[in-house]
Amino acid sequence: MSVITRVLPKRRMSRWIGHLMHWEPPAFLASLMIKAFASFYKIDLDEAEKPYNQYKSIGDFFVRRLKTGIRPVGESWAVHPADSVITQAAPIDGGTMIQAKGITYKLEDFTQDPEAKKKWAGGFFLTYYLCPTDYHRVHSPVDGEITDVRYMPGQLWPVNEWSTTHIKDLFTVNERVLVEIETDLGPVGVVFVGATNVGHIVLSFDDKVRGNQKGPHIFQHKRYTPPIPVHKGSELGMFRMGSTVVMLYPPSFRQAFENSLHKGPSVRVNAALIQGKSSGL
Structure with missing residues (x-):
């Protein structure tokens, strides 16, 4: 293969x-x-x-939308951004993230943000894998304001189990779009990761940022002034075929995630990410 x-x-x-x-x-x-x-x-x-x-x-x-109310927004501070399977959920220790067992990649390489360690090192990340069965729109996991978007051109390797265990630095070489949301507890990153047969990554709030287009593929960094308000459960974008979302949370959430993270073999968009109200947030 x-x-x-x-x-x-x-x-x-x-x-x-x-x-x-x-x-x-x-x-x-x-x-x-x-x-x-x-x-x-x-x-x-x-x-x-x-x-x-x-x-x-x-x-x-x-890229269908769902019927109104079919995925009610959970009451926890953060919710799941997509219908998917969580393949990784772990602390971001030393600016390093887990791709698969025994394989890691660097936060700064992944985000191409020189401030990435300051924002997310010591925090927590989750990797969500979307298969063709899933609903393919991605929603905001938190309330806040969209401050930045980074489009990072790259390859379109598959992101299936074989690829994550065999292709070094897969998530840092594939095309991706990072949406940064400022919250009361720090910045949250939503990273759309492209893959083979993902025709486009499309953002709902900015149609100028779009993945896998003809012509030169150039890194883009957009700052929004004023920032764009976003609510938990609001649509952020979509994949025009299946792929992966990687969530980045700052250190202020780490204890709550380690103690009360709600995950299973599969999760639903807008479902509570943190169980109970005693999450420490």
């Missing part, structure tokens, strides 16, 4: 697949394709905002 993956034109292939997924066939054919896609991945059609036959393509259905 390694040899095949290395020689594939991953960025171009991902754009092609993105275009294919968003091809709009005649309505009856689109409905058949979407129903087959949902059946194959065991997607609950009753959760979608619209009936499946009102979506124009598989790609349109893939």
Whole structure:
């Protein structure tokens, strides 16, 4: 698999697949394709905002919104940002994060922020893996203000279990977008990590930042003046195919996470991240 993956034109292939997924066939054919896609991945059609036959393509259905109220926002200070599986949850000790067992990567390399250690070293991170079965919009885990966005161009390696255990520094070489949210207890980072077949990373509050586009891929750092208010559960963006979100929390949250973190084999967007009200926050 390694040899095949290395020689594939991953960025171009991902754009092609993105275009294919968003091809709009005649309505009856689109409905058949979407129903087959949902059946194959065991997607609950009753959760979608619209009936499946009102979506124009598989790609349109893939980034569907959910029915209002179907994922109520939890009462804890922070909530989960996506429907997903948590693959890693650990302290950020010495500015180092865990990619897989025995494999680590550096916070500063991952964020390309010279202030990253000051913000998040000694804090806590969580890695969320989204598969095709999941709802693919990402929501804010906290109340606060969006102050910065960093677009970091890079590769589009897969982010599956094989890749995380075999490709060194996977998360620091893949394309990614970091959304920084300032809160009463410090900065929180939401990092969208691109992958093979992720046609685009799209932000809901800024359509000028978009992943995997044609042309030169240049690092961007945008500061928002004034900052953009955001509420817990507000939509931040989406993946136009599956990938990974990495959450960065400052040291002020670490004790609460270590004592009361609510995680399991899979989690739902907007569900409480910290159990109970005695979280120490």
